[in-house]
Amino acid sequence: MKWRNRRRSSNIDDRRGQRMKSGAKFSIGGIIMALIAIFVFKQDPMQVVSGMVGGQSSQSTSTEQTNYQPSAEEQDVYDFVSVVxxxxxxxxxxxxxxxNAKYPHPTLVIYRDRTPTACGTGQAASGPFYCPADQKIYLDLSFLGELKRMGASGDFAVAYVLAHEVGHHIQTVTGISSKVRKAQSQTNNAGQNALQVKMELQADCLAGVWANQTQQRTQFLESGDLEEALSAAEAVGDDTLMKRAGVPPRRENFTHGSSKERMNWFKRGANTGLIGSCDTFNGVI
Known part of the structure; x- marks a missing residue:
């Protein structure tokens, strides 16, 4: 991806030098269990974090500033995501x-370890996530190393992840998210998961729309970029994550979609460049 010497966003809240002051401590085992819950069973990151905090989140909102100095490699990644x-x-x-509408820009919060959000305490173990309550995207840059270990390497794999979260922002500001939440409140767990899958696949498709439209506007893609995004989509499919964890994939437990579905919906958006091609709900909401 051609990104150097290009405009960087000013809508970034850099909290890497902040530390949350709290008495809550998490064991390595607890963090591993949280990762399994989030990446394998696709539980809501905020619910997992709240469970780990054990009711102490209300006491964990104060922060202190530290003299944090990022490595040259980390700063390069920071600069890259600001361009994306x-x-x-x-x-x-x-x-x-x-x-004839105005796009409301989301804020990207870059943090380390833990940070307060309008959706609860954000934590590195939850991976990148979008909080509709404050319309902010939260990213601990250490996740990008985890992404590589999951088999998704390359800068455009990172761009895909960020564009997917921006897709959730689009769903929020257009009212899709609220419709999904309402529909979820009227069905059982399996139905809720099915609706969540549709929402995640739509965010994948919207990420593809962004790739298509940005390519038309800037010619920013390089050879292999779209393949990197597809590899990332494949790596974070529910079935792939469950198999990697030694858990038999079960459709009723999916919340993000299979690897094939995630790749197909990203490709659909990338091939058409049209928001109308991203109707994963097909009249359900």
Missing amino acids: LADTEDTWTQIYRQS
Whole structure:
């Protein structure tokens, strides 16, 4: 991906030098269990974190500033994601303008270990996530190393992850998310998971729309970039994660979609560049 010497977003809240002051401590075993719950069983990261905190989250909102100095490698990644965020801003602003609407930019929060959010305590173990309550995307850069270990390498794999979270922002500001939550409140656990899968697959498709529209606007893609995004989509499919953990994949437990589904919906958005091609709900909501 061609990204150096390009515009960087100013909508970044850099909290890498902040530390939450709290008496809550987590064991290595507890963190591992949280990772399994989130990446294998796709539980809500905020619910997992709340369970780990054990009711102490209300006492864990204060922070202190430290003299944190990032490595040159980490700073390079920080600069990269700021360019990707800027690209999402420019592309979605252009798409919104076609409908005579103004695109509300989300904020990207870069943090280390733990940070307060409007959705509860954010934690590195939860991976990247979007909080609709404050319309912010939360990212601990250490997750990108985990992404590589999961078989998703390359800079565009990282761009795909960020664009997917921006897709959730689009769903929030357009009212799709609230419709999904309402529908989920009227069904059982299996139905709730099925709706969540549709929402995640739509975010994958919207990430593909962003890739298509940004390529038309800037010619930023390099050879192999889309393959990197597809590898990332494959690596985080529910069935792939469950198999890796030694758990038999069961469709009723899926919350993000299979590897094949995630790749297909990203490809659909990337091939068409049209938001209308991303109707994963097909009249359900």
